[in-house]
Amino acid sequence: MSGESVPLALPLTRLGKKLDGASTLYEELRKPLLRYLVCLGMSADEAQDVVQDAFVSLQRHIASGGSQENIRSWVFRVAHNRARNQQKSYHRRFGAPLDPEIEAIPDHESPERAVLEKEKYRKLATAVRTLTDIERECLLLRAGGLRYREIGEVLGIATSSVSDTVGRAIRKLAEKCNV
């Protein structure tokens, strides 16, 4: 053997770089993931647990040499499936009314603007409740920054279906809210 450096450290370095990528992804996706899960109807505690579990799974996936293609939709899919499993185990329906939360929205502006803002959110909350589960999930994943193809990977539907569903959901909201 020639006088090359021992390659033992290389896999560890590669792994370290990969895990660095995971932490960057964590910083990028943590808030959108939390928003997605909370708006689906989970409490903040449950949402944080699900997000942590998703990223632990990601680290294991990376460490075991798993594919890193479409990693964003991979993380969202893991979080989405865990949230669904929790929903089944607790027999709770996602998309429960969010009206009580609206009252707690802090008043950042003048009282008149705060009242108008809360009224607008109340209308939105009512309109969101009229959406189907798939329409709500597509909109929330789109709000999380995912492309239609990625949304399709998370929900297990075709990209063309995502496009139709998102369009339909936005039209419904626009019609009901008179924005």
Next chain:
Amino acid sequence: MCEFEQQLVAWLDHELPQNEAAEIERHVKGCAGCSKLGALYTRTSSEFMAYCDAVTAVDVPRKAHWTKSVAQATAAIAACVALAILALHSHERAKRPQAQIAPPENVTAPRVPVETMPVSGAPEASPRKRKVLARTQRRSLAAPSPAQQASLIPPGPALQVTIPADAVLPPGAAPAGTSFVVDFSVAPDGSAQGIRVRPELAGFERRATQP
């Protein structure tokens, strides 16, 4: 209804292939209805994002909230215990007569300057020995040590303070009728010892024996 209306949202999201996107862009520039709808869908998307942000911001993590409540409760209980100890200590001191600190038994002689102290039947001690002797005698003539002092003053009684949970926790954080019972005793130096805090729920009694 325009033929392109169904694709407006996908066009706004830049999800259409390039040739289709270019065609819709040309159409929207010339169609007032589609232009208006495009603006409406953009506004709706923004409002929806703002609504999601507002809802997410409101939902305070309950664990952190609880942790904060527990820390506040612990600090409040510690403050109540400290106040109770201070109040009791000053009350006890006012009641009890000042303890006379008796000198230790092994010292009977009055204080004598070291230089004139007689040394009977013994050869004259070296200067170093005399210094050590003097130091020892001075020590024995000095005020009693804290341990000696402690043995002269009787220990304080065991005390119990009951603090209602409502006084230290936010409303609704604990079941109604919950209180914290603090057992402790006051050491002679005024410090609290053997502090034990336990919750107590009204209407329930601790079982004396195992079922």
